[in-house]
Amino acid sequence: xxxxxxxxxxxxxxxxxxxxxxxxxxxxxxxxxxxxxxxxxxxxxxxxxxxxxxxxxxxxxxxxxxxxxxxxxxxxxxxxxxxxxxxxxxxxxxxxxxxxxxxxxxxxxxxxxxxxxxxxxxxxxxxxxxxxxxxxxxxxxxxxxxxxxxxxxxxxxxxxxxxxxxxxxxxxxxxxxxxxxxxxxxxxxxxxxxxxxxxxxxxxxxxxxxxxxxxxxxxxxxxxxxxxxxxxxxxxxxxxxxxxxxxxxxxxxxxxxxxxx
Amino acid sequence: xxxxxxxxxxxxxxxxxxxxxxxxxxxxxxxxxxxxxxxxxxxxxxxxxxxxxxxxxxxxxxxxxxxxxxxxxxxxxxxxxxxxxxxxxxxxxxxxxxxxxxxxxxxxxxxxxxxxxxxxxxxxxxxxxxxxxxxxxxxxxxxxxxxxxxxxxxxxxxxxxxxxxxxxxxxxxxxxxxxxxxxxxxxxxxxxxxxxxxxxxxxxxxxxxxxxxxxxxxxxxxxxxxxxxxxxxxxxxxxxxxxxxxxxxxxxxxxx
Ligand SMILES: Nc1ncnc2c1ncn2[C@@H]1O[C@H](COP(=O)(O)OP(=O)(O)OP(=O)(O)O)[C@@H](O)[C@H]1O
Ligand SMILES: [Mg+2]
Numbered sequence: 001x002x003x004x005x006x007x008x009x010x011x012x013x014x015x016x017x018x019x020x021x022x023x024x025x026x027x028x029x030x031x032x033x034x035x036x037x038x039x040x041x042x043x044x045x046x047x048x049x050x051x052x053x054x055x056x057x058x059x060x061x062x063x064x065x066x067x068x069x070x071x072x073x074x075x076x077x078x079x080x081x082x083x084x085x086x087x088x089x090x091x092x093x094x095x096x097x098x099x100x101x102x103x104x105x106x107x108x109x110x111x112x113x114x115x116x117x118x119x120x121x122x123x124x125x126x127x128x129x130x131x132x133x134x135x136x137x138x139x140x141x142x143x144x145x146x147x148x149x150x151x152x153x154x155x156x157x158x159x160x161x162x163x164x165x166x167x168x169x170x171x172x173x174x175x176x177x178x179x180x181x182x183x184x185x186x187x188x189x190x191x192x193x194x195x196x197x198x199x200x201x202x203x204x205x206x207x208x209x210x211x212x213x214x215x216x217x218x219x220x221x222x223x224x225x226x227x228x229x230x231x232x233x234x235x236x237x238x239x240x241x242x243x244x245x246x247x248x249x250x251x252x253x254x255x256x257x258x259x260x261x
Numbered sequence: 262x263x264x265x266x267x268x269x270x271x272x273x274x275x276x277x278x279x280x281x282x283x284x285x286x287x288x289x290x291x292x293x294x295x296x297x298x299x300x301x302x303x304x305x306x307x308x309x310x311x312x313x314x315x316x317x318x319x320x321x322x323x324x325x326x327x328x329x330x331x332x333x334x335x336x337x338x339x340x341x342x343x344x345x346x347x348x349x350x351x352x353x354x355x356x357x358x359x360x361x362x363x364x365x366x367x368x369x370x371x372x373x374x375x376x377x378x379x380x381x382x383x384x385x386x387x388x389x390x391x392x393x394x395x396x397x398x399x400x401x402x403x404x405x406x407x408x409x410x411x412x413x414x415x416x417x418x419x420x421x422x423x424x425x426x427x428x429x430x431x432x433x434x435x436x437x438x439x440x441x442x443x444x445x446x447x448x449x450x451x452x453x454x455x456x457x458x459x460x461x462x463x464x465x466x467x468x469x470x471x472x473x474x475x476x477x478x479x480x481x482x483x484x485x486x487x488x489x490x491x492x493x494x495x496x497x498x499x500x501x502x503x504x505x506x507x508x509x510x511x512x513x514x515x516x517x
Contacts, residue, residue, distance in 0.1 A: 157354040160324055163342040165368040165419060175371075179358040256357045256399030 058218035068210035076135025088147025113138025138199035139192035146188025150181025272298040277330035292482040308476025347416030368419030
């Protein structure tokens with residue numbers, strides 16, 4: 001390991017320790033805030049461990065809530081990918097598809113994902129469907145946009161090369177335009193994942209019977225700040241985990257280039 | 262000398278002209294060009310910047326349509342690009358998502374040639390351009406000179422009848438450029454092909470050409486042809502070389 005790496009890791013560890021230290025100092029030692037407004041880090045940690053097995057007060061363990069959130073988020077997210085990416089590619093590749101889809105897309109594009117929540121709850125209730133739909137609308141926009149932009153980056157000279165070798169238009173799409181677009185498409189899926197995760201938590205906060213957002217909302221009702229913080233931590237951990245998985249996929253798929261050059 | 266030259270005409274260009282139609286005006290780029298190229302000849306198209314060299318090459322390769330006139334390759338009219346013509350482009354045109362091997366075998370792959378045969382072919386041409394050992398590198402891992410070598414190998418690998426090269430070395434530094442000129446001569450002598458090579462560098466033209474076609478400014482026409490029969494490899498500093506260089510430069514100055 002290089003010396004500068006060691007120094008960097010040391011600084012990172014230091015910052016976490018300092019943060020926890022100050023938190024501990026303000027709550028447990030100096031008692032600047034009452035314990036049930038902001039619990040100390042030790043208390044949060046013990047609640048975190050406890051919540052793995054304890055379904056009280058919201059009727060589910062931490063893993064059950066995580067599982068519920070992930071299930072809904074991934075359902076909507078995968079739908080967004082399966083529909084959004086091909087649609088974006090087709091819009092960029094075929095002028096008529098673009099003309100046909102564009103007016104509706106331009107209308108939907110600026111609507112924040114969470115603005116769909118009330119309508120979806122009215123239509124689908126507070127089960128999986130409504131939340132998956134909200135996630136879908138949040139995630140599909142970056143999928144379409146980035147695929148579209150990516151295909152548009154195709155270099156003319158690359159198409160010429162294919163033409164001099166006698167490539168058909170389909171070959172040009174699959175062998176040139178899509179490989180050109182891949183880094184952009186991967187960036188799109190990353191942005192979409194962030195949007196999906198925001199949307200699911202927001203949807204659960206507003207109307208739900210399971211999930212991390214629901215758990216936080218329940219804890220708020222009975223003033224359990226420690227559970228609120230545990231919920232927030234779990235949201236962060238899941239998000240980071242999903243991003244890391246996507247990073248690995250990206251490295252496998254995108255070769256010969258940085259993902260955003 | 263005269264006898265081992267193959268006198269077959271492979272490429273013929275009859276009364277070719279080209280106008281570009283933009284929104285507000287038409288731009289006449291190519292005046293009226295007649296040209297015949299013999300099999301295995303190394304022809305250099307030489308002319309001032311922006312005179313229409315790339316346009317001419319694109320017409321010959323079929324990427325661009327003529328406004329009037331016709332181009333014939335092996336007595337068949339050229340109407341679209343095809344695998345009997347290979348192009349090395351002015352800008353770097355490698356596919357960044359493919360390795361050196363992937364780029365070089367691309368042409369045969371599109372033509373549906375089986376994997377074993379095309380890999381062997383690609384390996385041969387990669388070695389020919391001096392890139393053995395770099396088969397699995399991506400374009401962003403190799404230098405500019407090496408990229409153009411890959412471009413040359415890619416064009417050769419499809420085994421076309423005619424190779425078009427559009428200022429392939431213009432983006433390289435002077436040192437690498439000299440080296441590449443020697444290389445392209447070595448490759449051409451080993452793997453005889455008809456080559457149409459575009460440049461605006463007089464030394465490069467004289468070093469490479471069997472025949473130099475001097476173009477005028479836009480709308481371009483053929484100003485003069487020079488048959489260069491200096492022995493190869495040529496010496497940039499020999500008297501004959503310098504004399505020709507002076508003559509052509511002089512003639513070109515009058516066109517400007
Ligand atoms: N598709 C096009 N539409 C309109 N004008 C064009 C088009 N292609 C080329 N031209 C014009 O034709 C002229 C000749 O262009 P061309 O690229 O053939 O010249 P060139 O000799 O290759 O130039 P360079 O030395 O820069 O490579 C230029 O003025 C250019 O603007
Ligand atoms: Mg040019």
